[in-house]
Amino acid sequence: MLDPRVTATVKNLADIHLQLKPGTDAAVLNAMIKVIMDEGLENEQFIKARTVDYEGLKAFVSNIDLEEVQKITSVPLDKIRASAAAFAKAAKGCILYDEGITQHITGSDNIKLLANLVLLTGHIGKPGTGVNPMRGQISGEGSGDMGCVNVFYPGFRRVNKETAEHFQRLWGVENLPSNPGKTFMDIINTCKVIYMVGVNPMISAPDSNNVRKSLEGLDFLVVQDIFMTETAELADVVLPAATWVEREGTHTGIDRRVYKINKIVEPPGQAKQDWWITMNIAKQMGFSDKFNYNSSKDIFEEIRTCIPQYAGISYERLDKTIGGIHWPCPSEGHPGTPTMFTEKFNTPDGKGHFQSVEYKPPAESSDREYPFILTTGRVIFHYHTGSMTRRTDNLYSEAPEAFIQIHPEDARELKISNGEKAIVRSRRGRLEIKTRISPDIIRGVVFIPFHFGKTNANILTNPAFDPACKMPEFKVCAVNIEKGDEK
Amino acid sequence: MKTGELYIGISSEKQIAEKAEAGGVVTSLLKFALKSKVVDTVVAVKKGKNRYEGILSFITEPEEVEECTGSFHFATPGIAKNVKKYLDTYNKKIAVVCKSCDARALIELAKIGQVNIENILMIGINCSGTLAPVPHISMLRESGTDPYKLIYEDIDGDKLILKFDGAMEKIFSLNELEEKGLGRRRNCQRCEYPIPQMADLACGKWGLNGERGTFIELCSTKGKKLFENAVSEEVVEIKAASKEQIKRRKQEEAKKVDFAKTRQKADFTTPEDKFYWLSQMQACIKCYGCRDVCPLCHCKRCVLERDLPETVEKGVIPPPPTFGMIRLFHVACYCVNCGQCEDVCSADIPVSALGHYLNKNATELFDYESGVSMDVRLPLSAVPEAERANKSTELKAIKR
Numbered sequence: 001m002l003d004p005r006v007t008a009t010v011k012n013l014a015d016i017h018l019q020l021k022p023g024t025d026a027a028v029l030n031a032m033i034k035v036i037m038d039e040g041l042e043n044e045q046f047i048k049a050r051t052v053d054y055e056g057l058k059a060f061v062s063n064i065d066l067e068e069v070q071k072i073t074s075v076p077l078d079k080i081r082a083s084a085a086a087f088a089k090a091a092k093g094c095i096l097y098d099e100g101i102t103q104h105i106t107g108s109d110n111i112k113l114l115a116n117l118v119l120l121t122g123h124i125g126k127p128g129t130g131v132n133p134m135r136g137q138i139s140g141e142g143s144g145d146m147g148c149v150n151v152f153y154p155g156f157r158r159v160n161k162e163t164a165e166h167f168q169r170l171w172g173v174e175n176l177p178s179n180p181g182k183t184f185m186d187i188i189n190t191c192k193v194i195y196m197v198g199v200n201p202m203i204s205a206p207d208s209n210n211v212r213k214s215l216e217g218l219d220f221l222v223v224q225d226i227f228m229t230e231t232a233e234l235a236d237v238v239l240p241a242a243t244w245v246e247r248e249g250t251h252t253g254i255d256r257r258v259y260k261i262n263k264i265v266e267p268p269g270q271a272k273q274d275w276w277i278t279m280n281i282a283k284q285m286g287f288s289d290k291f292n293y294n295s296s297k298d299i300f301e302e303i304r305t306c307i308p309q310y311a312g313i314s315y316e317r318l319d320k321t322i323g324g325i326h327w328p329c330p331s332e333g334h335p336g337t338p339t340m341f342t343e344k345f346n347t348p349d350g351k352g353h354f355q356s357v358e359y360k361p362p363a364e365s366s367d368r369e370y371p372f373i374l375t376t377g378r379v380i381f382h383y384h385t386g387s388m389t390r391r392t393d394n395l396y397s398e399a400p401e402a403f404i405q406i407h408p409e410d411a412r413e414l415k416i417s418n419g420e421k422a423i424v425r426s427r428r429g430r431l432e433i434k435t436r437i438s439p440d441i442i443r444g445v446v447f448i449p450f451h452f453g454k455t456n457a458n459i460l461t462n463p464a465f466d467p468a469c470k471m472p473e474f475k476v477c478a479v480n481i482e483k484g485d486e487k
Numbered sequence: 488m489k490t491g492e493l494y495i496g497i498s499s500e501k502q503i504a505e506k507a508e509a510g511g512v513v514t515s516l517l518k519f520a521l522k523s524k525v526v527d528t529v530v531a532v533k534k535g536k537n538r539y540e541g542i543l544s545f546i547t548e549p550e551e552v553e554e555c556t557g558s559f560h561f562a563t564p565g566i567a568k569n570v571k572k573y574l575d576t577y578n579k580k581i582a583v584v585c586k587s588c589d590a591r592a593l594i595e596l597a598k599i600g601q602v603n604i605e606n607i608l609m610i611g612i613n614c615s616g617t618l619a620p621v622p623h624i625s626m627l628r629e630s631g632t633d634p635y636k637l638i639y640e641d642i643d644g645d646k647l648i649l650k651f652d653g654a655m656e657k658i659f660s661l662n663e664l665e666e667k668g669l670g671r672r673r674n675c676q677r678c679e680y681p682i683p684q685m686a687d688l689a690c691g692k693w694g695l696n697g698e699r700g701t702f703i704e705l706c707s708t709k710g711k712k713l714f715e716n717a718v719s720e721e722v723v724e725i726k727a728a729s730k731e732q733i734k735r736r737k738q739e740e741a742k743k744v745d746f747a748k749t750r751q752k753a754d755f756t757t758p759e760d761k762f763y764w765l766s767q768m769q770a771c772i773k774c775y776g777c778r779d780v781c782p783l784c785h786c787k788r789c790v791l792e793r794d795l796p797e798t799v800e801k802g803v804i805p806p807p808p809t810f811g812m813i814r815l816f817h818v819a820c821y822c823v824n825c826g827q828c829e830d831v832c833s834a835d836i837p838v839s840a841l842g843h844y845l846n847k848n849a850t851e852l853f854d855y856e857s858g859v860s861m862d863v864r865l866p867l868s869a870v871p872e873a874e875r876a877n878k879s880t881e882l883k884a885i886k887r
Contacts, residue, residue: 008804012770012834144602320623322536322635380772380804394792398773 002028003100004375004441005405005447019442022375023362023476024073025101029113030359031069031077032084034061036120041088047123048346053354057116060356072359074442093123098134100377103361103474107466112355119352125341135254136384138244142252145327150181155307168307173290183470185463192219195281197274198241201387202230203453206461206472207428211430224277226340229387230453240268241274247298249275250318252327255338258313259324271296275299309390312336362476363464366444370426370478372410373445374460382451389451402455403436406481411437414481419485424448426477429459432484446479488715490705493728494734497700499721508557508590508639509692512701512723513584513610516688516713518549519722520582526608530570530583532562537740538637539620541834543569553582553757558612560640561620563672565827567592576603583607584616587680591781591823591858594685598865601785608709611683611703613691615743616675619830626669631655642671644742674826677754679747682740684860686713694728694736702728702736754837755844764841768808768836777838778814785820788816796884815842820866822846822871823858 001007002012004022013356015018020028036042037058047054072075075114095118114131129155135141141196147154157163164176187194188201188211205211215221215234220341228241242414251256267273275296282291293299297315304311313336325336344350366373381398382389389395404422406414416422419436424446433448433455441447448457462477498504498511507514528845534542534553541562546552553714566589574581583589589863590609597604632651639650648657649668664670683689687710690701706713717723728736757763778784778791790813794801798809815822815838822842829839850856853866864871 008772011805322539379802381802394775397792397794397801 004442004445005377008380012124014186016079016086018073018079018083020073021074021442022373022445023104023106023473024359025104026106026113026357027069027072028075028080029110029117030061030357031066031073031080032087033057033116033120034064034066034114035081035084036088036117037061039085039232041085042120043088043122047120050125051119051352052183052349053353057354057356072361087117087123088121090123092126092128093121094120095123095131097131099136100475101470102133104471104475104476105466106465107361107471108468109360109389109466110292112357115352116354116357124352125339125343126480127339130341132228134255138253139251141254141256142250142258145252145309150183154303155309162457167306170238170305171290183283185327185472187466188214193221194218195205195222195224196231196235196279197224198226199226200229200231200385202234203450203456203458205463206457206458206474207463208456209307209429211458216229218255224274225387226271227391228389229336229385232338235270240267240269241277243269246271247273247296249273250300253324253355256309256326256328256340257324258310258318258329260315260318265439278383289336292351306310331430363477364427364476365475366478370480371444372479372481374477375447375452375475376457376461376462377447378451379449382449384451386453387452390453399449402449402452402457403434404481405436405438405441406442407443407445408439410435410441410446411435414483416483417442420431423484424460425478425481426460426462428461428477431455431457431459450474488705488711488718490708490710490711492705493519493733494703494705494725494727495695495698495700496703496723496725500726503553503556503741504555506553506554510700511556512703513612513690514552514556514609515722516717517555517582517584519554519717519720520608520713521547521549521552522715523720524718526580526582528565528579528581529555530574530715530860532559532564532566532584534559535562535703537635538562538640539624539634545574550855557639558641560617560642561623563617563619563827563830565782565825567825568780568827569784570595570607571601572786574602576606580606581608582610583680584610584612585683585686586612586617587678587683587685587858588614588674588823590686591680592825594858594861595821595823596785599785600759604861608713609683609688611686611689611706613682613689614675614678615681616678618669618671622669622772627657639872641692651699651886665758669752672826672830673697673729673754673837674824674829674843676750677747677840677843678824679744679751681743682736686710691736691845694709694732694734696732696735700757702732754846755838762883765808765813767836767841768811769809770836771805772833773804773806773810774833776831776833777811778825781818782825783818783823784814811836812837812841813844818842819845819849820853820855821857831833 001010001020002020002025010017013457018028066077095114097114104110106140118124118129118131130138143157150155151159153159153163153167159177159180161178164178168176185205186268188205201211202208220237222237223232224239224241225232226241229259232238239321243476244261245264248263250258250260258386275293277290300315304313309327310329312331312334313325319327327336329336346350347353379399381395404424416435418435421432423432460477460479462473464473467469496512498507498515500515503514517529521529527547529546529552531544531546533544535542538559539561540566541559543564543566549770566583566585570583591601593607594604596602596871599817608727616798624634627707636652637649638652641648645661647661647664649657661670665676682691684704684706687707689704690704692702694702703714705714718725778789791799792801795809800807824839824843826839828842829837832838846857855866856863
């Protein structure tokens with residue numbers, strides 16, 4: 001397990017815990033790749049048959065100084081060697097990852113290295129292997145499939161002139177964009193009118209003080225959500241949406257499994273299903289002929305025509321198939337595809353390409369003024385910005401407020417005792433927060449969960465982003481800490 | 488008729504007798520109980536979309552009872568808990584189709600006033616054990632069989648018999664499956680009550696050796712009365728069970744009890760590592776699943792929702808190991824080894840084994856067997872004379 005903290009998962013499941021300094025993932029991964037190559041543990045057969053650029057990677061990796069890696073990352077070399085060997089020698093090696101490794105300015109680099117690891121060891125294209133993002137939302141995969149990403153139209157077709165024309169023909173419209181749209185933070189910082197659906201950037205976006213400035217400066221803000229979130233409080237118009245038990249539709253899980261959810265209760269008050277709301281806004285804009293659905297099933301039928309991977313899936317099939325259907329499912333008779341890349345990859349030549357990636361440190365390092373590294377994340381009792389879990393009594397009572405997790409030695413030097421208030425400052429903002437002293441985190445690093453409105457970790461975080469995808473570096477920024485005032 | 492007598496019966500309603508898995512006696516008795524207003528509601532399991540989906544149903548229309556015919560070995564709804572939660576047995580009369588664990592749980596609940604046993608007619612069903620659906624669906628799929636074509640399953644001794652649409656049949660050895668972690672739920676493997684004699688009637692087919700019909704034992708006055716009336720109203724046709732059939736039934740029971748005892752020995756042995764249970768509890772994520780499904784949990788305000796440092800501390804994962812164990816201590820005397828807690832545990836902790844183990848210890852210490860009779864009083868609330876006469880401070884088992 002690669003994690004700066006000893007989490008519940010580490011305690012229960014980890015055979016080896018690589019407790020690294022936040023932001024040094026690429027160094028650890030490059031070291032693991034080097035170890036596998038040095039010890040001859042790579043899968044020669046797989047590399048020969050299904051990859052290219054192995055020699056390039058070998059040359060790059062030969063320059064890595066493992067002692068230096070140990071210094072940079074704080075991970076003992078013997079643990080790096082042991083994990084590399086264990087992964088390479090496993091009958092089935094599987095990588096599960098998520099925001100811990102992607103929410104960095106080198107997030108996409110980190111993923112390239114994970115890809116290198118599975119190509120090197122042949123642990124991909126077979127059941128129980130691969131590089132697998134866990135995702136934050138139940139249908140995060142589904143949203144991506146539908147094209148809710150700035151660089152894709154539905155079905156992962158790249159945004160360009162050709163794709164625009166394809167969908168213009170399909171939908172009978174004109175002037176679809178041929179250029180990629182804006183990413184999340186760009187929308188918040190540069191747009192003047194924003195229509196938000198199920199997102200709470202006041203808590204989830206980095207550098208909350210600036211987010212507030214941006215949102216308060218909008219000409220018009222519409223928020224569609226199931227509860228009055230911190231962001232909805234700033235909206236000009238709030239459109240109440242129905243929750244998952246109050247609607248019929250599908251979710252697509254991280255394993256590309258499409259499954260059906262059914263309506264169990266009526267939505268309260270004026271809350272409506274998301275599609276109904278969007279459809280009626282479109283009708284108000286004069287597009288009744290294009291937005292003319294009677295049910296979510298109508299929309300799903302359209303999805304089948306737009307997204308070839310979904311073409312063989314239907315509500316009827318989903319109702320009969322327990323556990324859903326994995327896309328790609330190109331036709332009605334097709335059983336679905338639980339494992340992808342069994343024969344070739346989605347590259348022009350069908351091969352896996354090794355990519356050499358240098359380690360780059362995070363945007364902000366600790367220094368005299370801000371001597372601690374803050375990393376943010378989650379606690380098991382809350383989900384994301386807490387809009388649902390902070391309204392659930394049992395969960396709220398477990399964790400009603402944020403805390404800052406500090407190593408006992410650091411706490412002693414700061415003269416802060418457990419449960420005392422601390423004042424935490426970064427270049428972006430200031431937070432007054434309760435301490436939780438714990439040996440589960442490394443010295444010099446502190447942790448704050450981001451689920452809370454009043455003690456909002458993102459007031460402190462750095463909006464610096466990965467140039468490839470603009471993912472903000474939530475996981476690393478520099479802070480200073482001092483004892484709070486006695487009150 | 489007298490309590491304790493055994494009969495072989497078959498439904499007098501021809502369509503039921505033919506359609507039913509074993510002659511439809513239970514179906515007909517339940518219909519009769521509703522029609523003659525002996526009960527207002529029948530609690531039974533309906534088949535869902537397939538053999539893996541059992542839907543616990545509260546039925547008031549006699550005809551609807553026919554949708555519950557058959558034993559669904561892959562469906563294990565928490566019957567006692569739902570009866571306690573959703574039915575007012577102080578004001579309504581119900582009939583419940585139950586396995587021994589369900590009947591025993593209802594009896595324990597009745598002892599603490601959570602249900603009214605006077606208004607519960609328990610039609611007990613012999614049980615060889617139930618199976619978790621998901622691992623077996625996977626097993627069948629991996630062996631190239633469509634699991635959803637299953638139309639019938641049965642357990643006969645060591646054999647798990649699966650019949651599929653298209654006249655295909657597969658037979659597995661339970662022993663072999665259970666060595667691999669498949670087969671019956673672990674608590675079922677430890678169960679020493681295959682025949683539910685604590686219910687009002689105990690129905691099954693052991694001893695019949697393939698003969699069509701149902702063996703019925705009249706376990707209580709209430710059960711005998713219903714049965715007598717059903718027979719005189721010609722709802723079921725009966726004949727007396729032969730000595731040979733009764734003997735075979737007893738032998739089948741004995742075999743299962745012996746097997747259960749060896750499983751108990753295996754599951755209850757304290758491992759070398761005396762901190763085994765403490766480390767098992769490390770996986771707990773406070774989902775409250777075990778507490779929510781346990782039929783015997785009944786406190787209005789549950790101690791597990793409090794914030795007590797080092798015992799049920801809030802905001803900490805894993806919680807102190809006492810979090811998972813407190814419930815087991817609280818229900819130790821009552822635990823009926825229903826296995827629901829282990830079924831729902833998000834962290835795959837074998838809590839049912841620990842609960843059952845504690846119950847066995849309590850049984851020995853207090854000479855108390857849970858769920859076998861209303862007349863066996865709760866050890867912590869009923870003090871027998873012998874115990875009152877004990878002037879010493881030594882804790883030793885006193886015969887009740």
